[in-house]
Amino acid sequence: MMSRPPAYLFTGPEQLLVRRAADRLLAELKQEAGGELDISEVRGSDLGEDSLPDLRTASLFAVPRAYVVRDAQLLPKVAANALKYEIEHQTASATIVLMSSGTKAIMGLAKAVKAAGGRVDVAPPREFEDKAWRSLVNDEFRLHDRSASQDAVEAVLDASGLSVNAIAEKVAQACAAAPKGKTVTREVVDQVVVGHGSRGAFAVADAMCDRDPATALRLLRGCLDAGDHPVMILGALTYKMRQLVAVAAGVDGRSVGLSISRPMANRLQGARRNFGPGELTAALQHLAACDLEIKSGDLDQNFAIERAVLGVASRERLPVPDPDREILR
Known part of the structure; x- marks a missing residue:
């Protein structure tokens, strides 16, 4: 069996990933112990001089132990120093597992864990x-x-x-x-x-941006039949179009409140080629007009959004605005 450090420190900006990494370690420790592991878990801020655990007493039934501290960056100084001592002198009978979003407040403890070979930096891709x-x-x-x-x-x-x-x-x-x-x-x-079948409003948006009016209309009617409100559908269409415009303009989606993964950006680049000069502006104008029609009540809401979807999806129905008024070529 491999020799393990007396303590581990999992640290990183994403709490979920830190938790996942610590859980993988605990699963390994349990497997190495033959399927039994006594796990105690506390929050760093809950520990103090009078609430430090007894790390030197073995389990009554000789079951291996792990002592887990969440939010270790919140450890009081006295508790951090006590844990540091246990690690440096290897006096604990339990494996100490620390989870922390950072190490600035527990620098001495972090150095002790690193020296023992148990520091694990966890970061998202x-x-x-x-x-x-x-x-x-x-x-x-x-x-x-x-x-x-x-x-x-x-x-x-x-x-x-x-x-x-x-x-x-x-x-x-x-x-x-x-x-x-x-x-x-x-x-x-x-x-x-x-929230609905047939890929819902986002499927309508995909077909609309693929300039496939028949599919877009069929999916749209499926959404309406399923009870989706035209305002909610329009929100999805507008969001997709804003993503398309952001990618076309080379803008970081996060800077304008959009979620665009890299694979999605690649697909949006492909969809962008379905629109000629000025047509992205015209598409946004169609959706803006639809929003006004739906909210003003001057036009049947279902008809208004059908007309907007067809206006964007059908190449022959998408007029190119005056060049002097273009927002994006």
């Missing part, structure tokens, strides 16, 4: 590391004992952007909605994200 983001999504599916198709993984990223918490949420929802024992598909993820 960088923005351009597409493969690592897909791996992260697949890891989440595996936590639920599920597998997912490649396009389902991409759908999760499309819906979540580069938010680790959003990825975990969407994966959990998709796993709950998918048939047991089956691979999770994009259709399931889309149903979870949108």
Whole structure:
């Protein structure tokens, strides 16, 4: 059996990833101990001079122990120093597992763990590391004992952007909605994200930006029949169009309140080629006019949004605005 450090410190900006890394260690420790591990868990701020655990007393039944401290950056100085002493002198009978968002407040303790070989820095993938983001999504599916198709993984990223918490949420929802024992598909993820079948309003937006009026209209009517309100559908269409404009303009989506994963940006670049000079501006004008018509009550709401979708999707129906008024070429 490998010799392990007396303590571990998992630190990083994403609490969920830090928790996942610590849980993997605990699972390994349990497996190495033959399936038994006595785990105690506390929050760093709850420890003080009078509430430090007895780390030197072995388990009554000789079961290996792990002592987990969440939010270790909140440890009072006396508690941090006590844990540092236990680590440096290897007097604890339990493996100490610390989880922290940073080390500035516990620098001495962090150095002791690092010297013992137990520091683990946990960080999300960088923005351009597409493969690592897909791996992260697949890891989440595996936590639920599920597998997912490649396009389902991409759908999760499309819906979540580069938010680790959003990825975990969407994966959990998709796993709950998918048939047991089956691979999770994009259709399931889309149903979870949108709330209705037929890929909902975002599917309408995809077909609209593909300039496929027949499919866009069929999907739109499916959404309306399912009870989706035209205002909510219009919100999804406008969001997709704003994403398209942001990618076309080379703008960082986050700077304008948009979630755009790198794989999604690549697909949006492809959709951008479906629009000629000035047509993105015209598309936004169609959707803005639809918003006014729906909210003013001057036109039947279903008819107003059908007309807007056809106006954007049908190339012959999309007039190019006056060049002097163009927002984006």
